[in-house]
Amino acid sequence: MTTDHDHEACRALFEKLSEYIDGETDEVTCAAIKAHMKACPCCITCLETLKRTVGFCEGVPEEPMPKEFSRKLRETLRHLPVSP
Amino acid sequence: MATKPRNKVIDNDTPLIIAIQGGQGARFEELVTRYEGKLYNFGLRICKDPSDAEDLVQETFIGIFRYIQDFRQETKFKNWMYRIATSVCHRMRRRSKYAPERELSLDEFLPGDHAEIDTELPDWAAMPIHQVLNHELGEHLKASVKELPPQYRLVLVLRDMEGFSTEETANILGITATNVKVRLHRARLFVREELKGYFS
Structure with a gap:
């Protein structure tokens, strides 16, 4: 499927997509992106896959810290020469 | 001309930091308990392997230990801690044999034309x-x-x-x-x- 509107508009908005996802674009840009998305399925895919990338990054679980390292860390800090 | 003093940032860490700065050095371990896991995972995400992540955690806490008296609460303690952690990262990187810095160009990611983009999500x-x-x-x-x-x-x-x-x-x-x-x-x-x- 292709669209018949100006591809240059996609390129211009492309570099603003992260700011748009983060709610950091100005009102004019935000409105321009919203209007463009209504007419451009390609840019919707682009936006949604980028949003999902951010969602995955935010959702990666933390790993437990090795207990042995935690013990060694405390031991090292206890023996530092000057106390805070 | 005198510079205007910045407002202090108060958050959940503030009482503990003030206590440590005021002489209760034994409570430094509470800071370690509070942030070792966060810093370790930050290290795992930034460094190439777990042993580098452990080095990052240790070096960061040593830095905090050394400079905590200089912390003026002009930012959250956590942000100050990450500033130390990122400077440790830079130091470790300079010591290592990492590849040189590379710039990512926006052009690398621009789709050539619409035919290259799947319109199906x-x-x-x-x-x-x-x-x-x-x-x-x-x-x-x-x-x-x-x-x-x-x-x-x-x-x-x-x-x-x-x-x-x-x-x-x-x-x-x-x-x-x-x-x-x-x-x-x-x-x-x-x-x-x-x-x-x-x-x-």
């Missing part, structure tokens, strides 16, 4: 996150982040994994907010390309 972007983000994908994602050039990796990890705002990330890294936004966008596009490869 792929399943991995359409399904609920919890149904897609399993252990294997998480590991692949972390590996992808490590492929980013360091200046982009730090921004992406601080913004999208550690949860700092654009302004906070700029302050931690000592760069402008505009620079954070530019690096973050390119880093996200890079990781998205890796994800596309994983799912294809």
